[in-house]
Amino acid sequence: MDTALVVGAGCSLPPGRYGYDPRRHRVHRLGRQPAGTPPGVTAELYVTARRTVSHYGHRAWPLLLLDTGHAAGALFLAARALGCHEPEILLEGMAESPLAAVRVFLPGRTHRPQVLSADAPTPEEILDRRSAPPPFPGTPNERALRAVLGSASHAGGGDLRWCAAVGPPRSGLIELAPDGTTLRRCAAGEARPTLAAWAAGQGWIAEAGAVLIARGCPTDADAPHIRRTHLRAGFAVHLAHLTARRHGLAARPVGSWQQADLGAALGAPPGQDWIVHGLALGTIHAEEENTA
Ligand SMILES: Cc1cc2nc3c(=O)[nH]c(=O)nc-3n(C[C@H](O)[C@H](O)[C@H](O)COP(=O)(O)O)c2cc1C
Helix, strand or coil, X not given: CEEEEEECCCCCCCCEEEEEECCCCEEEEEECCCCCCCCCEEEEEECCHHHHHHHHHHHHHHHHHHHHHHHHHHHHHHHHHXXXXXXXXXXXXXXXXXXXXXXXXXXXXXXXXXXXXXXXXXXXXXXXXXXXXXXXXXXXXXXXXXXXXHHHHHHCXXXXXXXXXXXXXXXXXXXXXXXCCCEEEEEXXXXXXXXXXXXXXXXXXHHCXXXXXXXXXXXXXXXXXXXXXXXXXXXXXXXXXXXXHHCXXXXXXXXXXXXXXXXXXXXXXXXXXXXXXXXXXXXXXXXXXXXX
């Protein structure tokens, strides 16, 4: 993934367009900023699909979109942690590139209406948000599941629906009720082994305490819809991951879904309700359990 910065007025760098070298953590000037560049800085995210396609074939594109959504989420959280006004997330573009952008307005310089609201994270929380290695034993409590589902659906936009698969004693799928605060069951029965099979056979998912699921991309979705839902899902799962950590949960994104027609599995017409992204959740990390 490549990042370019479009710097407007009121930043610590002179206005212009800059490239970013992640190995040296340095920016280099590429040229003038485009006419009409707003104040603040816009980070544009680009991908080079070639390498991912040679590794993952036709599954590369969804993964690249999810990854880019996660990168947008990381920038969003970093901007919030630095005290910037609510960053603007641009995930709806039609152009081939950039795939996504995050626009940051500097504190005290400009004021824009809030796009999303979330408690500002601390730098420590951001550094702490790492993917835990499997396994993920321990079912999260209701409070934590409510918070994770709330965070994901708030950040996830209108195209996606969110639910979580939980195991015994009341195995099934749960989701937020329309009031946005209580949990309700949307399906009964153990879903985790099926999720593990759909996630390219990653067996540890069958044992995860819970699995947050983003669903909603139909087979006949057009390219902008596919792009938007995957970018949004990556973005929202990234924020939900931070929420999970705040509630003491271990978490790991799951993006390699194959033939994961959740709608059809629940009795609806096929091809309408594919799983787009997921987040495995657990309470006790295996290492802690082993040393307990
Ligand atoms: C879009 C996306 C999909 C992922 N899918 C899987 C997966 O299917 N299985 C898995 O074990 N880890 C998966 N991961 C976890 C990554 O391997 C892990 O996040 C990566 O090593 C970076 O770690 P970090 O989250 O600590 O920064 C996924 C991560 C992302 C961002």
